[in-house]
Amino acid sequence: MTSVDIPSAPTGISLNPLNWRRAWLGMDRSEAVQLWAQTAQGQIILHLAFAAILFTNPLIRTNQAALLGIALVLCALFPARRMMLLSVLGTAYFLLKPFKQEPFYHHFSEIWAGIGANLPGTVGFVGFGLVFLVFAFVMVINQTSRKVEMIARYPIRFLLALSALLAVATVLLPQSHAAFSASWIFLSYLTGSFFFLGYVLLDSRSKSALPRHQQLGFVRPVWGYGHVPLKGPAFLRKFEAKTATDLAVTRLKAIKLAVWAVILFWVWEIAFNRVLFGALHLPQLDTAIAAGAAGAAEAPAMRWLILAADFLAQIIIFGATIHIFVAVIRMLGFNIPRGMARPLSSRTMSEFWARYLFYFKEILADFFFYPTFQRYFKNHPKLRLAFATFMAAFVGNVLFDLIAGSPSFAITGFWPTIEAFYSYVIYAGALTAGLIWSQIAQKKPTAQDGWLRYEVIPRVQVLVFYALLQVFDDTTGSVPVGERIDFFFSLFGAAP
């Protein structure tokens, strides 16, 4: 469940702030507000308010906010052409900003300079980007024409094999070789768009698929700053506002969610960054782990406090980030579900996973869980579920970051890149074990179990489990895995 259940708005004017809150949360259900939001004045005010939130939100870069602003204005002026406009803007965004990590831009600049071109790097981005879009277009065509049947049946496996092949080439070839440059550039384009393109390819089988050329605009949608696609264009179309009232409701929900994102951001900034980690000098988790390895001796209780603060801060800032992007998509006219919905209320590990990281969970389910579940161990229900969960929560989870980071093999070296994942492998392994246990063996608590066993204990268990996982949730390798293991055991009083 990703929607928030909100009591209906009260009538009349009240001085009670709780009633204001209720009215604010229920405004998208108020007929009067819905009608106002459909007027020209209402639409202008809503868009101005949203733009103000967007441009003052530190989580969105100015360039990104400008692009989103253009998309919002165009979609507001030409709602019937929404998908086409987003496709054009998405293509432009992809051509100008193709990579996902800053070091890749530096490496590209070096290659571009080596090619001997005096032209600006943007020309290179556009040129190579167009080549990649041709490749993506051929893949899309093949999904329906099925000229190469194997690729049409297993498009994600093909992309994975191609990525692996290119990654091997970047490791084995000398960097002065022309084939290295070609392999690295294509690898960077492919891995930067891997799951976005994956969704486009899966969607091209859908009845609500966009015209082929428009699908290319979702290889990097205008809101696709992060690594995690919020599903594909067919998903968007399912939630697209069909009537003026739908659109008004969707926009009102966008405003509510954007305001909530702002609140969360400032809670994170003030309570955690400025007070807890600033004025009170509570170390952040990685700092504490490194300090522990260097000989600092905090009491286990202090380490638990550090872990709890880091875990809560992570949830809050991640919520602020995903909410603002979902709000943008809603403002554009798609009433998609929230990316995070009350994770702290979860009573089982699998419930937390779905509530905390809804769209990431969807990627792992769509690309790894369901395809495995559909095909393997069909006569052994528990093993079938466990294996599909393993493929999603472990294999898919690790691959997701490894794919995105594979151009680093040529920049920081193969083994240093792999070593940075050791900690994440522990994280994914523990997560997988927890999810399999949760799905197969964990008894779902009911109200009949009593207040303590229904409201308190299951939630505490879930939160402690995910907080402990936080120790290993890292793919940067900034702190060695051995130090993380020592810190983990020190939480239970076991000195390294």
Next chain:
Amino acid sequence: MISPHIDTVRETIAGMLVARGQEAHFGEDESLFDSGRLDSIAAVDVLMTLESQFGIDLSDPDFDISRIDTLQEIDRLLMAHAS
């Protein structure tokens, strides 16, 4: 045209919604899984019901999970299987 088995599926889904603390009522074209109303465990239960009770083969790589996102879509799947 409505599949004669759709009521069984409807009851199964309504039971899942109630078990997750939601209203049993849902629209025929209402998104169940993409919207997050039901989780992937519920999707697994629906898939297993389709396999065990209606003999639908899910191992085809072209089978797309979004084809069971609404009751209407499940109905279409059952009708296509029956024909």
